Amino acid sequence: MWPRKQIDVGAADIAYGMGQVLWGGAEESAALSPDPGWIPDDEALVCLSVRSGFDLLLTALGLPPGSEIVVSAVTIPDMVRIIEHHGCVAVPVDVDLERLEVSAEALEAAITPRTRAVLVAHLFGSRMRMEPLVALARRHRLVVIEDCAQAYVGRGYAGHSVSDVALFSFGPIKTATALSGAVLRVRNPGLLARMRSIQAGYPRQRRTAYLARLLKYAALKTVGRPKLYGALVGTCRRLGVDYDRLFSSLTHGFSTTDFFRRIRHRPCGPLVAMLRRRIARFDDADAERLERRTQRGERLARQLEGCAAVPGSRNPTHTYWVVPLLVTNRAAVRAALRKAGFDAADRSSLVVVPRRDQDLNGRPRQHWLNDLLFLPDSAEMPAAEFDAMCRIVESTAEPRGISSHQQSRESTVVALPR
Numbered sequence: 001m002w003p004r005k006q007i008d009v010g011a012a013d014i015a016y017g018m019g020q021v022l023w024g025g026a027e028e029s030a031a032l033s034p035d036p037g038w039i040p041d042d043e044a045l046v047c048l049s050v051r052s053g054f055d056l057l058l059t060a061l062g063l064p065p066g067s068e069i070v071v072s073a074v075t076i077p078d079m080v081r082i083i084e085h086h087g088c089v090a091v092p093v094d095v096d097l098e099r100l101e102v103s104a105e106a107l108e109a110a111i112t113p114r115t116r117a118v119l120v121a122h123l124f125g126s127r128m129r130m131e132p133l134v135a136l137a138r139r140h141r142l143v144v145i146e147d148c149a150q151a152y153v154g155r156g157y158a159g160h161s162v163s164d165v166a167l168f169s170f171g172p173i174k175t176a177t178a179l180s181g182a183v184l185r186v187r188n189p190g191l192l193a194r195m196r197s198i199q200a201g202y203p204r205q206r207r208t209a210y211l212a213r214l215l216k217y218a219a220l221k222t223v224g225r226p227k228l229y230g231a232l233v234g235t236c237r238r239l240g241v242d243y244d245r246l247f248s249s250l251t252h253g254f255s256t257t258d259f260f261r262r263i264r265h266r267p268c269g270p271l272v273a274m275l276r277r278r279i280a281r282f283d284d285a286d287a288e289r290l291e292r293r294t295q296r297g298e299r300l301a302r303q304l305e306g307c308a309a310v311p312g313s314r315n316p317t318h319t320y321w322v323v324p325l326l327v328t329n330r331a332a333v334r335a336a337l338r339k340a341g342f343d344a345a346d347r348s349s350l351v352v353v354p355r356r357d358q359d360l361n362g363r364p365r366q367h368w369l370n371d372l373l374f375l376p377d378s379a380e381m382p383a384a385e386f387d388a389m390c391r392i393v394e395s396t397a398e399p400r401g402i403s404s405h406q407q408s409r410e411s412t413v414v415a416l417p418r
Contacts (some may be wrong), residue, residue, distance in 0.1 A: 001230035001338075004149070004247075004345040004387065005322065006378035007221045009177050009278075014218045016277060017179070020270035021211040027204065027269035031196050034276040038155045039185045045195055046272055048184045048205055050149050050169040051078050052263040057165060057184075058086040060194040067116040072102050072128075074369055075121045075147065077351045083119075085260065091115070092353035098370050100124065100312035104132040111136075117143040122151035123350075125297075125321030126312040130160035138162075150321050152176060153290060154282040159185045170275055172217055175290075175321060176282050178274040179217050180210065181267055184220070191282045205268040230341065246348055284292065290377055294319045296377065296386060303390055307397035311368070323375040328398040330373050336396040337375070345374045 033044035045055035063069075063085035071079070073092035083090045100123045107118065118137050120128055130146070137144045146159050149169035154176075158164025166185040170178040186192040215372040223232055236243035243414075297320030301313035308328040312318045327333050330346060337344040352367045375389060 001233055001341045001343050002226055002376040002378065002381055002389075003224045004228045004343045004374060004376045005173050006380070007066040007172060007177065007179075008175055009179065009217065009221065011218075011221075013278065014179075014214055014221070015107075015275070017274045018211065018269055019216045020273045021207045021214070022131060023306055024270050024273060028272040028276075029354050030272060034183060034272070035155070035279045038279065039158050039183060042189070043185050043187055044193065045184045045185060045186060045192060045199070046267055046275060047182045047199070048267050048271075049171060049263060049267050050147065050167045050234065051082065052184050052265070053149075053167055053184045054079060055082045055085075055260065055263055056195050056199055057080065057145070057186075057191075058088070059198055060191055061113045061117070062409055063088055063116050065395050066114060068112060068114045069119055070110045070115055070142075071119045072109060072121050072123075072351050074123060074350050075119075075353060076149075076349055079119065079121075079147070080351070080353055081259070088116075089114075090353055092355055093357045095123065098314040099128075100126045100315055100318075101128045102133065104136050107133055107391055108136055111140055111142070115140065116144060117145060119145045119147060121147040121149070124150055124312055124324060125293075125320070126315040126318040127157065130163060134160060137145075139411055149174065152315075153319060154279075154286060156287075160185075160309060164188060164191075170278060172213075176286065178271060178278045179213050181271050181275045183279075199266055202264050202266045205265045205271065207268050207270055209269050210268050213289055226341070229343070233343065236270065244345065244347055248349075261329045263390065288318050293377065293379070296320065297323055300375075300390055302391055305395070307399055309368075309400065311372070320377070323377045325375060325393065325397075326368055327331075327393070328373055328400065329396070330371060333393055334373055336392050337389065338410055340388070340392055342376050342392070344376065346372065348372060348374070 029130045030046040033039045033403050034046065045053070047056060063086065067088045068091045069083050070091045070093060071086050072095050075097045080090045091110050093102050093110045095102055102120055118133065120133065122128055134144055144163040146163050147168040148159065148166050151157065152168055152175045164187055168183045170176065170181045173177050186195060217221060223229055233243055236246065297318065300323065301310035304310065304325070305328065311324050311326065333348060334344045347368065377386065
């Protein structure tokens with residue numbers, strides 16, 4: 001069975017990380033860029049995670065209580081948790097299904113005298129057009145923050161040229177993963193200095209904690225081979241174990257218990273070294289792999305146009321970090337794919353931020369995020385297998401009864417985290 005998501009790290013990388021833990025030298029500075037050719041040293045900060053970096057940013061900004069942060073409505077739940085922890089309010093704006101973008105008109109409608117910042121998340125391997133959003137934010141003197149956790153493409157993108165902060169994740173399921181860690185680009189020198197000073201007071205991540213992550217994901221990488229993965233899924237089914245929930249919990253970033261104490265750590269030296277290695281070695285071969293992945297995603301979107309919507313299919317920057325589909329009969333399509341050996345999933349780590357004018361006690365109306373099906377697409381999957389997967393979707397999915405434009409305009413509701 002082809003797993004839903006391959007871990008983008010090799011055995012040599014994991015061995016390098018273990019060597020750094022066991023025999024590495026002095027701790028390395030988190031204030032230096034892992035790759036000055038990508039993000040300059042005087043704008044870079046390495047953090048334990050994007051969550052850590054965003055919490056650090058809000059601590060350094062010190063926004064007044066009740067300040068509003070306009071957010072793209074589809075994001076990870078912990079970003080909203082962090083906003084609320086700092087006494088601020090997350091104000092969502094809808095994300096268009098076809099381009100995975102926030103419109104300048106929607107952003108402007110969400111801005112009030114209490115708005116202090118804008119946080120946009122680039123989703124599924126695509127990037128929003130930032131120029132109109134940045135121009136609008138500048139007129140209102142707002143801080144512009146890009147969450148690029150799902151949009152890493154090597155040196156090809158380091159955040160918009162005039163956005164204030166860009167957040168890049170190298171967590172377990174990300175492109176060029178270091179199995180942890182994040183790199184922030186902060187353009188304001190004073191703000192960056194405050195963030196570095198605050199982080200310097202955090203306890204350092206234990207090397208043994210990073211070693212445990214390396215060992216865990218080495219095991220998951222091994223189990224991710226199709227035959228072993230299929231055997232594990234079969235065993236879970238026989239034992240009555242919900243393997244969807246099991247695999248989601250194994251790759252979940254931080255426990256909800258004592259969340260802020262856990263994220264407020266400096267990265268250890270071996271993690272910083274691993275980040276440098278992974279970023280520096282993102283080379284032409286990786287770029288070619290991204291291009292193949294992009295071509296597959298585009299072809300799939302064209303082939304399934306009559307029965308499935310592919311979020312972001314009209315976004316020219318889309319690299320299909322994951323391959324989500326919006327289908328009418330999701331359960332039937334998922335069952336057909338799994339029966340044929342393709343572990344399609346309907347769980348997501350994303351949520352839809354609730355609007356203030358919505359009655360959260362009533363029955364929620366549907367949002368396109370809640371109906372997505374995620375297809376497996378690993379670099380190791382042969383073209384013939386990918387084509388077979390597409391044919392199964394094409395033959396099983398019902399014709400689309402509602403346009404993607406209409407679905408993208410549905411009211412937003414809370415989605416369950418994975």
